[in-house]
Amino acid sequence: MQPTIKRIIFFVALVVFWQVGVSVSGVSPSVMPAPTDVLEALVKGFSDKTLIYDILASFRRLFIGLSISIVLGLGLGILLAKNKTADETLGTLILALQSVPSIVWLPIAIMWFGLNESSVIFIVILGATLVMTINMRIGIKNVPPLYIRAAQTMGSGGVGLFTSVIFPASIPYAVTGARLGWAFAWRALMAGEILSTGPGLGYTLKYASDFGNMSMVIAIMIIIGVIGTVVDIVFFQRVEQNVIRRWGLETTN
Amino acid sequence: MFLHIDDVNKEFGNQSATNTVLSNINLEIQEGEFVSILGPSGCGKSTLLSIVAGLTKPSSGEVFLNGEKITKPGRDRGMVFQQAALFPWMTVEENVMFALRKEMKKKEAREVAHQYLKMVQLSNYTKHSPHELSGGMQQRVSIARALSMNPKVLLMDEPFGALDEQTRSRLHLELEKIWIETRKTILFVTHSIRESIKLSDRIIVMGTRPGVVLEDIHVKIPRPRENHTQMVAKLEEKIMSLLQSEIDKVVKEELAYAANN
Numbered sequence: 001m002q003p004t005i006k007r008i009i010f011f012v013a014l015v016v017f018w019q020v021g022v023s024v025s026g027v028s029p030s031v032m033p034a035p036t037d038v039l040e041a042l043v044k045g046f047s048d049k050t051l052i053y054d055i056l057a058s059f060r061r062l063f064i065g066l067s068i069s070i071v072l073g074l075g076l077g078i079l080l081a082k083n084k085t086a087d088e089t090l091g092t093l094i095l096a097l098q099s100v101p102s103i104v105w106l107p108i109a110i111m112w113f114g115l116n117e118s119s120v121i122f123i124v125i126l127g128a129t130l131v132m133t134i135n136m137r138i139g140i141k142n143v144p145p146l147y148i149r150a151a152q153t154m155g156s157g158g159v160g161l162f163t164s165v166i167f168p169a170s171i172p173y174a175v176t177g178a179r180l181g182w183a184f185a186w187r188a189l190m191a192g193e194i195l196s197t198g199p200g201l202g203y204t205l206k207y208a209s210d211f212g213n214m215s216m217v218i219a220i221m222i223i224i225g226v227i228g229t230v231v232d233i234v235f236f237q238r239v240e241q242n243v244i245r246r247w248g249l250e251t252t253n
Numbered sequence: 254m255f256l257h258i259d260d261v262n263k264e265f266g267n268q269s270a271t272n273t274v275l276s277n278i279n280l281e282i283q284e285g286e287f288v289s290i291l292g293p294s295g296c297g298k299s300t301l302l303s304i305v306a307g308l309t310k311p312s313s314g315e316v317f318l319n320g321e322k323i324t325k326p327g328r329d330r331g332m333v334f335q336q337a338a339l340f341p342w343m344t345v346e347e348n349v350m351f352a353l354r355k356e357m358k359k360k361e362a363r364e365v366a367h368q369y370l371k372m373v374q375l376s377n378y379t380k381h382s383p384h385e386l387s388g389g390m391q392q393r394v395s396i397a398r399a400l401s402m403n404p405k406v407l408l409m410d411e412p413f414g415a416l417d418e419q420t421r422s423r424l425h426l427e428l429e430k431i432w433i434e435t436r437k438t439i440l441f442v443t444h445s446i447r448e449s450i451k452l453s454d455r456i457i458v459m460g461t462r463p464g465v466v467l468e469d470i471h472v473k474i475p476r477p478r479e480n481h482t483q484m485v486a487k488l489e490e491k492i493m494s495l496l497q498s499e500i501d502k503v504v505k506e507e508l509a510y511a512a513n514n
Contacts, residue, residue, distance in 0.1 A: 149334070249341075
């Protein structure tokens with residue numbers, strides 16, 4: 001059986017189980033809404049365009065935050081890979097920060113930037129920059145020395161050697177860094193929006209929750225999950241696969 | 254003289270111990286010569302080649318090419334490594350063009366690249382990615398890349414060591430043909446006695462620990478050498494007996510090391 005068919009059967013079964021479970025047990029929709037209630041909330045949200053505005057607003061922040069992260073991460077990664085002192089000092093700090101969830105920065109971010117979009121973008125940047133930096137650093141460090149020696153015998157050196165050989169050779173790691181950065185940024189964005197201000201998916205979720213509208217809460221959870229998965233599969237995994245093939249890093253076939 | 258290696262010494266080491274890899278190497282190589290550097294593993298032959306390439310600095314001594322002292326890598330010395338060292342993100346053609354990118358316009362570079370890819374019989378693979386090629390084909394691209402710079406010397410560091418027997422034989426013929434065509438000076442590092450006899454005018458036999466020149470043999474067997482198996486066998490025997498004591502020395506040292514650890 002094809003994976004797609006298996007998946008469809010699985011998800012249909014899951015929804016049916018959920019629907020039947022809710023109707024048989026008779027729990028209140030304010031505790032556990034049925035799929036039909038969630039669908040209704042989704043239809044309502046999309047037809048009055050609130051969800052569309054939320055998605056666009058969230059994506060805008062994500063795009064700004066992730067773009068800044070990728071640029072910062074590239075720069076920092078290169079710095080750490082090239083400068084031993086920076087690696088031994090700043091590198092340790094970055095590793096330490098990586099173990100702190102970026103959302104815990106929100107209170108201080110609100111003090112610095114106010115209860116607004118900037119704070120949320122700051123959280124997104126923190127979430128994605130570190131993982132991008134760490135990947136980029138490994139990418140540069142793992143460039144085969146043979147490439148560098150070969151390029152040197154062809155008269156390459158200095159900045160030219162970096163831009164034409166070392167950087168391109170580290171692209172597969174940069175792409176993986178960006179993909180992980182996206183995943184971290186997306187989580188950080190939702191957390192930031194729930195705890196701060198809107199418009200945005202997270203904010204609308206919080207708003208719906210304050211009014212006991214669990215159908216909307218679940219509807220938004222589903223949107224968050226679907227967007228996260230679709231962007232990963234449609235964009236990042238595809239780019240990563242292409243790079244892996246082009247760079248000849250495939251291990252199978 | 255053309256390539257002059259003058260009293261080169263190389264030591265690797267730290268505070269506790271220094272290891273002499275090359276000791277008082279003196280060599281003079283004429284233009285157009287095909288010279289093999291032959292020796293057991295650990296004799297420093299690759300290090301010597303790396304010094305000529307300018308990738309490694311000697312501890313003392315100097316190397317001159319056409320009277321100019323070698324201090325860093327340069328385009329007058331093309332290098333072929335044991336691994337093809339092609340850049341995977343570029344096509345075959347772009348890999349060869351990389352060696353030419355500063356010297357000429359793109360269009361011209363492409364023409365030159367095609368000319369050398371034709372020489373190694375890879376005209377039909379210009380747009381392929383390196384990983385789509387077999388090991389032997391990759392190594393041919395790498396030879397084309399080194400030759401395209403029109404270097405004064407071609408340095409080859411066990412270029413066929415990682416290939417299977419059939420591919421290696423074919424590439425021997427191809428390299429011999431290219432050498433006859435271009436008359437490039439070639440410095441060819443190998444540990445295979447047969448390979449060195451098959452290809453070179455001159456064989457520098459090196460001994461190990463420390464790396465020294467044991468003997469400088471001029472090969473007078475006419476080409477193609479497949480037709481003179483008896484003479485080849487005789488020379489092979491001679492070199493074998495020369496190297497035997499060296500190989501014994503390595504084995505003995507390794508056994509002693511194993512016994513002490």
